[in-house]
Amino acid sequence: NAGVTQTPKFQVLKTGQSMTLQCAQDMNHNSMYWYRQDPGMGLRLIYYSASEGTTDKGEVPNGYNVSRLNKREFSLRLESAAPSQTSVYFCASIGEGEAFFGQGTRLTVV
């Protein structure tokens, strides 16, 4: 996937632990997004950032926080992980009709 890098690729957390998922894009896009993908649910928007310095809630924001550190980077934080947050997380960068995704982070909360 062109220009969107996510880390880590895999993570296992215990209930109550915290972690931050990192995302960076090199396409100079203004808009960046975090989605989660669950079986039978498709992709659902957690948070998005229309430009540097702005963030907005999406469809399923509860339990998450985000930071748009600069134009390139948009991080997703789980302050106190819960088993319901077990999912595959995707970061996306959208601009001028193009919409690219990172490779995903597979998160398991036990």
Place this chain on the structure above:
Amino acid sequence: GEDVEQSLFLSVREGDSSVINCTYTDSSSTYLYWYKQEPGAGLQLLTYIFSNMDMKQDQRLTVLLNKKDKHLSLRIADTQTGDSAIYFCADYKGMMNYGGSQGNLIFGKGTKLSVKP
């Protein structure tokens, strides 16, 4: 609210054409996308079409858009076993709190394409 619908499964024989269909409800769509996802992998952007276009062709891929019926299709010519994957249709919708200048992708639940040798 917005909705994007796809059939869940499609099975074809190698060498045949595959047609994956998608319907959407949003009349203000600007772009519509097709993504491919292989098992355990991310979303690969295959192609996208601007809403004022009827058709877009890119090698083996042909996208048809019927804006009146809000119907989008992806045709894969000469389907190969390597095309086996889940295909997602997505509708880019402008968000009102940004006056429509920023958008969100609304995804269908995906069509699993199985290609039999």
